[in-house]
Amino acid sequence: MDLLLEALREAVRLLRTGDGDVYSITLRTALITGASTLVAALVGLPVGLGIALGRFPGQRVLLAIANAGTGMPPVVAGLFVAILLWRSGPLGALGLIYTPWAMVIAQALIATPLVVSFAAAGVMALPPSLHLQVRAMGAGAASYVWLIAREARLALLVAVMAGFGGVVSEVGAAMMVGGNLSGETRVLTTAAVLEVNRGNFGTALALGLILLMLVVLVSAALTTAQARVRRR
């Protein structure tokens, strides 16, 4: 009990003073997670829409891969990216291993199947009559995709939220490809693991609380956006 109280006191102090690079770590976490979610959205939303709306060979296989990818362990994604970016690996010449870019790539790899799967499911859940009606109105390909995406906008937003949720709290891939380098690739999750290993439970708890606040803030922002979309 004493340990917990001590940890809480330390957490409050860190949050108040910003010692131990707490805020720079937080900012880096937000940037890396935001960038990987953005990449996942830019890739995953069109792919999800394509799977749901298109007619092409291998469509079901692609959806099955995306669905399976939603359960991909972050360490596996991290391992895959680490092998690619390792100095002696196929993309080693790019010198990305142990950089924030490597973390963005690994996290985007984790988030993209989530976005694809949720987006495809959301569009597929629309009534078939809606698809027919939009086509019957004389919609060309672009108008058709736009109107259907507009109808599924809440589901697409949920898909992006799922992608964000999938990476903001992961630690395996971030550790593996980022290396948890102080001032460079240290993010809230890897820093918290490090502090626990050192026995600094207060610092770890502070980092955990900040991570929790970050998740709540982003979720609240997306929920607000969701409510606005609903009203429009």
Place this chain on the structure above:
Amino acid sequence: MTSITATPALELRGVRVRRGGRDVLDVPHLSVASGETVAILGPNGAGKSTLMLAAALLLPADGAITILGETARRGAHVRLRRQTATVFQDAALLDMTVRRNIEVALAMHGVPRATRRARAGEWLGRLGVAHLAEQRGHAVSGGEAQRVSLARAFAVRPRLLFLDEPFSGVDHATRAALTGDLRALLAAEGTAALIATHDHSEALLLADRVVLLDAGRPLQIGPAAEVLARPESEAAARFLGFSVLGPGGCALLGLQGADGATRAAVAPDAARLDVAGTPGVVRRAEAGGGAGRLIVELASGDTLAVALAVEALRAPSLAVGQETRVAVDARRVVWLAR
């Protein structure tokens, strides 16, 4: 089958749709003349919607589909669809205001932005739903949504309108009102229309010609009143609610066909209870659409439907198993080809 001449708004030649290795639609020829309304009448599963979707270029089909003189080819479907409009059973309004729903359709049809709002307002007014203009499409009731759907269809001034059981999801009173409004609009706009329905009275009121469809194939095509009164086959007769009597039943009822015809179709209102008639046993009572029918089995095993007021069906003398006597108006019997 009747053949339509003049420049048709729609013409189907050898149109087939295959599913699961079998033809679910096989229409050798069907046309809708400019300004004409043709009803596709058939039971559930007859292929009405498949025919409607194929004709509206919303479903891949073999054969030739010609819309307003242009045979549909790959790459021309969107352009051709923009000369038509389709109303489905589900109004399928988009999640935006009712007015925007119509404006989006107008935009697809190339109507200039400046006139869209006024056109949408005009058609919402004509369909009696102007007060819903700023409501969300998903927030209006089924009957209102179908009115908006009709407004959306007519607002684009289509030269050909497809209506796929447009009123089957609404209550009787709303359906009757919508059918009346649709009839008036079709007449006023001179729009050619193909309408799928399973309602005989709807087909009779709206259509110039009727196509009886069963198992994806046209059984009979002709003027609405003629098709509904004179089925040409046993399947058509049964779908239209006629009793089909074999040689034994005909003999018991004293009916004799010309040219040796031995199978007769009898409309329920051509049969009556008659104390001097042929004996039979009441097998069941049916009611639907405000009308009642008593099903009587003759000694030959044939069953005869007799039209009766629904209240009359409750009489103890007409309970199931009771003996009764029936007669048929011989002048109204339709003799079926062998």
